[in-house]
Amino acid sequence: MQHDDQRGRIMSNLNGISTGPSARKKDSLGCFSNQLHKDLELEAGDFTFYRKCRREEITSEVVTPASDRGFLIGVSLTNGHRRRIMRGGRSVMHDFEKDSIYVRNFEEDYRADLHGLFDFVLVEFSQAFIANIAYEQHGTTLSGFSTRRCEKDVIFGYLAQVLAFTLDRQHDASPLLIEQLGVTIGTHLVERYGGAPTQSVSPRRRLSSLHEARAKDMLLAKTPGSNSLDEIASSCNLSRSYFIRAFRETTRRTPHQWVLEQRIERARHLLRTSDSPLSEIAVACGFADQSHFTRTFSRLVGTSPGNWRRQGRGNQAVR
The missing domain is CATH 1.10.10 (Arc Repressor Mutant, subunit A)
Structure with a gap:
């Protein structure tokens, strides 16, 4: 998969509501794009990640017809959103708090009125991905999920924060990390809400x-x-x-963690044995640029690459 392809199609509106001929255009989830202050989308194989944020105290309608797209989980990053969901001749109002979740099966028609502010991170999974996870975990098939509307899930809340950070800073995001986030969220969704007995886990x-x-x-x-x-x-x-x-x-280690550790170890070797500038070492070790290298090295080692190099040479001088 091409690196740029994995980063996917990215759509953002961060500076306010748009105007013009396309102002009433709906996105793939049925939201009016012009009403979103943050609208991010990232495609990665079996997953599509979204962040939808609105800061206006308005009401809007979301309607999506049934399809074979798979499943969608949404996690609220904030308190205060209200949503009236219509099904048949009935409607129910739901109040979302931080870490509240909802799950949609795209095989069902969906209609809802969105009231007020909201900030959601969402992940769309293909039917094939969910089927594979269910079979590997439990040796069974899975047709849907059993979860109460607005149920709070602190694990999904934490993962949503990581995903929101990743979507906002996608140029620093590793494709391995993006894939693993999708797998982790999908696995927790199946294990927690898929309804399969725990003793069936492989x-x-x-x-x-x-x-x-x-x-x-x-x-x-x-x-x-x-x-x-x-x-x-x-x-x-x-x-x-x-x-x-x-x-x-x-x-x-996860593959992402293992790769980072190997890159940092390679960087240590080059810092210790060469006079190459940090920018060249960053590229040689597979980092996007010197800034990315410095942040990762500092987080894992506890000091910047420049300081680590100087300290190492200082210790050699003492000996």
């Missing part, structure tokens, strides 16, 4: 030594436009979600 599985070596080689070779997690998992005859769990069970 036993943990580690990668074979051959598959571990192959996966690590492909991860280290991964550059923009090269192997995606789908391709790496396929080379091990596993689905993407199963591969991520098996890799974590084998290495005690």
Whole structure:
């Protein structure tokens, strides 16, 4: 999968309500785009991530006809949103608090009135992805989810905060991290709300030594436009979600964490043994730029690359 393709189609309106001929245009979830102050969308394989934010005290209608798109989970980032959902001849008002969730099956018609402000992170999953997760976890099929409207889920609340940060700073986002966020959210959705018995969960599985070596080689070779997690998992005859769990069970790291650690170790070696500028080391170790390298190195090591280099040379001088 191409790096730019994985980042997907990004649509944003951050500076206020738009005007003009397209002001009444609806987005793929049925919202009027001109009423959104933040409108972000990121496509990544089996997932589509959204952030929809409105700061106007207005009421609007959302209508989407039934389709085979799959499932959608929405997580509220704030308090105070109200939504009247119509089904048949009945309607029910729901009050959303921070970390409240709702789940939609796109096979059903959806109609709702949105009242006031809101800020949601949403993830759309393909039917095939949910079916694969359900089969791998429980050996069963899954037709839908059982969750109360506006149910609070602190795990989804935390993941939504991470996803919101990722969508807002997508140029720093690793494709591996984006894929793993989708897998993590989908797995929790199936395990918590899919209704399958816990005793049916498949036993943990580690990668074979051959598959571990192959996966690590492909991860280290991964550059923009090269192997995606789908391709790496396929080379091990596993689905993407199963591969991520098996890799974590084998290495005690997610693929994203493992790759970052390897890049930082490579950077330490270059800082210790060369006089290359930080910008060149950043590129050589697979970081987007020097700023990305410095932030990641500082977070994982506890000091900046420049300080680490100076401290290391100071210790050598003392000896």
